[in-house]
Amino acid sequence: MSKFIVRGGKRLTGNVKVSGAKNSVLPIIAASLLGEKGASIIHEAPSLDDVMTINKVLESLGAVVTYQNETIHVDAQELSSCEAPYEWVSKMRASFLVMGPLLTRLGQTRISLPGGCAIGTRPIDQHLKGFEAMGAQINLGQGYIEAKCDGRLRGTKIYLDVASVGATENIMMAATLAEGITTIENAAKEPEIVDLANFLNGMGAKVRGAGTGVIRIEGVEKLHGTEHTVIPDRIEAGTYMVAAAITGGDVYVEGAIADHLGPVIAKMEEMGVEITPDENGVRVVANHPLRAVDVKTLPYPGFPTDMQAQMMALMLASEGTSIITETVFENRFMHVDEFNLMNAGIRIEGRTSIVTGGAALVGAKVCATDLRAGAALICAGLVSEGTTEVGGTHHIDRGYVHLAEKLSGLGANIWRLEEEEDKPVVIAPAASEEVASKPKLTGTPVLNVQPTGV
Numbered sequence: 001m002s003k004f005i006v007r008g009g010k011r012l013t014g015n016v017k018v019s020g021a022k023n024s025v026l027p028i029i030a031a032s033l034l035g036e037k038g039a040s041i042i043h044e045a046p047s048l049d050d051v052m053t054i055n056k057v058l059e060s061l062g063a064v065v066t067y068q069n070e071t072i073h074v075d076a077q078e079l080s081s082c083e084a085p086y087e088w089v090s091k092m093r094a095s096f097l098v099m100g101p102l103l104t105r106l107g108q109t110r111i112s113l114p115g116g117c118a119i120g121t122r123p124i125d126q127h128l129k130g131f132e133a134m135g136a137q138i139n140l141g142q143g144y145i146e147a148k149c150d151g152r153l154r155g156t157k158i159y160l161d162v163a164s165v166g167a168t169e170n171i172m173m174a175a176t177l178a179e180g181i182t183t184i185e186n187a188a189k190e191p192e193i194v195d196l197a198n199f200l201n202g203m204g205a206k207v208r209g210a211g212t213g214v215i216r217i218e219g220v221e222k223l224h225g226t227e228h229t230v231i232p233d234r235i236e237a238g239t240y241m242v243a244a245a246i247t248g249g250d251v252y253v254e255g256a257i258a259d260h261l262g263p264v265i266a267k268m269e270e271m272g273v274e275i276t277p278d279e280n281g282v283r284v285v286a287n288h289p290l291r292a293v294d295v296k297t298l299p300y301p302g303f304p305t306d307m308q309a310q311m312m313a314l315m316l317a318s319e320g321t322s323i324i325t326e327t328v329f330e331n332r333f334m335h336v337d338e339f340n341l342m343n344a345g346i347r348i349e350g351r352t353s354i355v356t357g358g359a360a361l362v363g364a365k366v367c368a369t370d371l372r373a374g375a376a377l378i379c380a381g382l383v384s385e386g387t388t389e390v391g392g393t394h395h396i397d398r399g400y401v402h403l404a405e406k407l408s409g410l411g412a413n414i415w416r417l418e419e420e421e422d423k424p425v426v427i428a429p430a431a432s433e434e435v436a437s438k439p440k441l442t443g444t445p446v447l448n449v450q451p452t453g454v
């Protein structure tokens, strides 16, 4: 069991560099399965647990995958299996994105059902509706989905009942090798969809309209490997913007693309944060009391659900009452109970949370209920009195590269403890106390690990 330890009270300043986008690189790695000739090279692939998981999925299918210096090399010319096992899909829902590529390339696939997760039930009916409309026969049973088609999939018009990111991606990938033209209506418009379309087009696909509500894919006979650089992670960027603002800091978020962060920037500006974008990133300055705002999560270009928890942390540090309405996922307020352990006093009413700013936050032992919840609790810890311990680090590792290192590079008092299960660790004991055991430490600042009597 490992945890992040945060001591509040430091103003963040300096430069932080954003890594490649998790939500781009995962579908792009899945898409590399479509390359029947030559390998794909994917640059700016963040070293996240999710990336390692999807690489394992590809290896289990027979692809040869190497990862070095944030570059992934995928040779999928020879595939030996069409089955994505429970072992990997249960670890990460995005593994399900191999279904479209496998079905269209091999004519059959068997994938473990992804199931729900901490933020909701997360059905996959729209993915399956798309595949069926393209001529696939789908069978469900014993925790697996089997899909097959006679010959190639057939292009057709598919209207998505919800603008699902994953369904848009899965269907788009399946359509690249289908016979004829596929049109996806009410498609998701996220920047990650555009990044995937660019990757597919680099492989020889014919995808048009990505980033709009209607995507048109003309199927081709074969695709080949390509070289691609993943876009910067807008959610990681937004998280550092919140971390800067909550501490009244002055931080340059290098690599942040302001165009991808429209609603986050708009809401933070409404709160009184000064945001200055340039061609290489975004500068965030917050040196006066912040104002309350109301936020409703929506599909892109609306306010991202993946920034909801971090925004809630920022609202806690503002003056007045803010309201957050979560419309994308049915159960994405699990972090509220954890915030309340820090004296936040947030109330939930159905799909709305009422956040009264200005409460004096106090450090506590809390747990990341999902990866954004974890990041948000750390942001709150940055301005809490005393020490906050954030457990559930496996969630945070899914989506943040070197979080403690990046924040401590900005001056935050944060580090990570890797704790062996049978050896308890005493956090910040009184000066006279002995540390119960020596934990393995990673991250900086190591100096803070000394008993300080805080």
Ligand SMILES: CC(=O)N[C@H]1[C@@H](OP(=O)(O)OP(=O)(O)OC[C@H]2O[C@@H](n3ccc(=O)[nH]c3=O)[C@H](O)[C@@H]2O)O[C@H](CO)[C@@H](O)[C@@H]1O
Binding pocket: 022, 023, 024, 026, 093, 094, 120, 121, 122, 123, 124, 125, 126, 127, 128, 162, 163, 164, 165, 166, 167, 188, 299, 305, 306, 328, 329, 330
């Ligand atoms: C790896 C990745 O890119 N993950 C992102 C992706 O997840 P993901 O692709 O899973 O999210 P979706 O856009 O599919 O889900 C949005 C909503 O649609 C519903 N739905 C989805 C599919 C379906 O077949 N039927 C259905 O009803 C979901 O339950 C949810 O309520 O987009 C989410 C919404 O921006 C983000 O929070 C995730 O970080």
Ligand SMILES: C=C(OP(=O)(O)O)C(=O)O
Binding pocket: 093, 094, 119, 306, 371, 372, 399
């Ligand atoms: C919910 C998220 O991711 P995933 O869809 O991979 O669970 C997220 O990135 O916040």
